Amino acid sequence: MPRAARQPDPGPDPVPPPGKDPFDIDLVFGLLREATAGLPKAAMFELRDRGHGTPFEQLVSALISARTRDEVSLPVSLRLFAVANTPGAMAALPEERIVELIHGATFPEPKARDIKELSRRIAEEHGGRTPDTLEGLTAFRGVGPKIAGLALGIGYGLPVIAVDIHVHRVTNRWGYVATKTPEATLAALEAILPRTYRVEINERLVPFGKHICTGVAPRCSTCPLLRQCQQVGVTDHE
Ligand code: SF4
DSSP, X not given: OOGXXXXXXXXXXXXXXTTOOOOOHHHHHHHHHHHHTTSOOOHXXXXXXXXXXXXXXXXXXXXXXXXXXXXXXXXXXXHHHHHOOSHHHHHXXXXXXXXHHTBTBSSHHHHHHHXXXXXXXHHHHSTTOOOOSHHHHHTSTTOOHHHHHHIIIIISOOOOOOOOHHHHHHHHHHTSOOOSSHHHHHHHHHHHSOGGXXXXXHHHHHHHHHHTSOSSXXXXXXXXXXXXXXXXXXXXXX
């Protein structure tokens, strides 16, 4: 049974295996900040730090980044926002122009169609204000819970967790959750992760998962989290 099912606020086992320290989420986030300080940021957070952190921009860039690598989605989003970064301006662009601007992202035609449509609806039906609820955002075609979560978390600063493959893999290796799918990881994290880390977990674990706790051969021997991490399922590492 996932640890998150226990009450109240269980977290990992209080008695760590031999050679490990008790899991301390505050200590872990401190170590994560140090470990990722010199690494490229996840695209959405890089955009925020470059002045494109409005809920609308975060919603559009999350949609662009779906199934697209950060190295591509970041310049694509910057190119689009240089031309239009408000619902009204975006809705005024011809769909073909949006396709041109997001060239390089996966599925540019359906994404351009969805971006134009949600921009029009935000401008016309919501007075230009991007909805600030999961229900409101997922009512737009092409917007699922992960995209909505990023827009709510980064754009509105709400304590919403966005679970991607890195968050799922790393938190399971720590032994912080014990889940089979990103959806189950989201539910488990919502039960145990302090609110203060709910947006930051994606910001830290995307670069950490890309460069240190990699899918194949994670770099455990030099990992600063080695004493906290239970290395669940890790059979081959550097
Ligand atoms: S010790 Fe290994 S499995 Fe654990 S977080 Fe570090 S790299 Fe990942």
